[in-house]
Amino acid sequence: MVSIKDIAKKAGVSISTVSCALNGSPKVTKETTAKILAIAKELNYIPNAAARTLKKRETKIIGAFLTDYSGSFFGPLLQGIREMLNQKGYDLIVCSGTQSHRFIPERMIDGAIILDATFSSEEILGYADRGHKLVVLDREVIHPNIRQVLLDNKAGAELAIQYLADKGFTSIVFHTGPESSYDSNQRLQSAKEIAERLQINYIELQGEFNKLSGELAAQQLVQNYSQPVAVFCLNDEMAIGMYNYLAKTNYRVGEHFHIVGFDNIEISHYLQPRLTTIDYSKQKWGALASEVLMKLIANESVENEQIHVTLLEGQSVKKI
Structure with missing residues (x-):
């Protein structure tokens, strides 16, 4: 696999110069940046996402953890989550099962929205204690790094x-x-x-x-x-x-x-x-969860939220 070391060697510049150019830094001249980008394209260079994450300490990805995806409930919820995240420059991955929990401590995501009974509240609080930002849709837990967006x-x-x-x-x-x-x-x-x-x-x-x-x-x-x-x-x-x-x-x-x-x-x-x-609006629920998480990640002041519900009358019921 081609690395920035290979690009630096062919371009006749330092590795740090290549790194800066690939990340759009103004420290590198336009001519040098153009040369480095051309070489990267020629060599079919693919950035190492894991290494970039470690350096920037962000992935621009949010995880939505669900117990399962069955039924017709989750589609509008996920649509609301995704649309709000995309507006903020984030992408979404949807996870299910206990093995996916490791995405949080391994910092493969920047934050999580949780509607998943496979998480215990103790596990969630443990992640919050280590600085992870979380929004829960299915429980009441109190922690500075956790917010609740619950149905009424x-x-x-x-x-x-x-x-x-x-x-x-x-x-x-x-x-x-x-x-x-x-x-x-x-x-x-x-x-x-x-x-x-x-x-x-x-x-x-x-x-x-x-x-x-x-x-x-x-x-x-x-x-x-x-x-x-x-x-x-x-x-x-x-x-x-x-x-x-x-x-x-x-x-x-x-x-x-x-x-x-x-x-x-x-x-x-x-x-x-x-x-x-x-x-109630499942799409609004997802969008609000995303909005709250974005504010939490940005260390902005944000409160717990509750989703309003109404009764929609359908079948005609005669009084008994």
């Missing part, structure tokens, strides 16, 4: 339960996400609190934030059906799974089953009847 899960759950209560339901099924999910736990806790305040009975059905768990939950509810059922699915994927299963039965959404989801993912727009769900 509490408000979303309250909107969902109040909506079903206003329709006359005195009992609601909570179809939950994984026990390790911060968002699921926050939504469930808030849903319980408002249900108890409104004197509404509830039962919990454990899920996994995917369509299969929604189908299995619907199957269980159909087997025990005796009267109209209200269900708060803690994400849209599970709500879609319920729709899929019920479509194979004689039970109808909006008549026998009344479902509220959370996330307003694009595919839910095509359900009939339309899914009632908790809506």
Whole structure:
């Protein structure tokens, strides 16, 4: 592989002169810079990114760490992250799995946006202690090098339960996400609190934030059906799974089953009847996370942020 030493030898200049020229330094004359760039092109010189990173102490790359990429949730989020980073002159790499965590301590990236249950909070705090800049979307951790950009899960759950209560339901099924999910736990806790305040009975059905768990939950509810059922699915994927299963039965959404989801993912727009769900901008969430991280990296003053949610009514629900 060609090195700057090879370019320096052919150009008859020092290695430091070649380095300065390749980095656009005004210390080198235009004529010498042009000569060095021509030789670099002739020799097919490829800069050593690792060495340049060590010298500049920056990569201009940000890592987004996700638990997985499945479903239609992550596309708009990543689009928001990428567009904001590109405006600031940064590129994005998307990572998943514990082996990718090393990108942070090895400084292969300048900062990280984390929505990944494979990170423990202790691990994240350890990176922050060593000076790494991080934005978390899935937990509450306090550290000068960490900021939180979180969904208002509490408000979303309250909107969902109040909506079903206003329709006359005195009992609601909570179809939950994984026990390790911060968002699921926050939504469930808030849903319980408002249900108890409104004197509404509830039962919990454990899920996994995917369509299969929604189908299995619907199957269980159909087997025990005796009267109209209200269900708060803690994400849209599970709500879609319920729709899929019920479509194979004689039970109808909006008549026998009344479902509220959370996330307003694009595919839910095509359900009939339309899914009632908790809506927020995933693209804005990603963009705001990037903006906060950029300020954190620049050592600017920046606060934690929260993403506003609203209820988007879909299916027509008659009062009980």
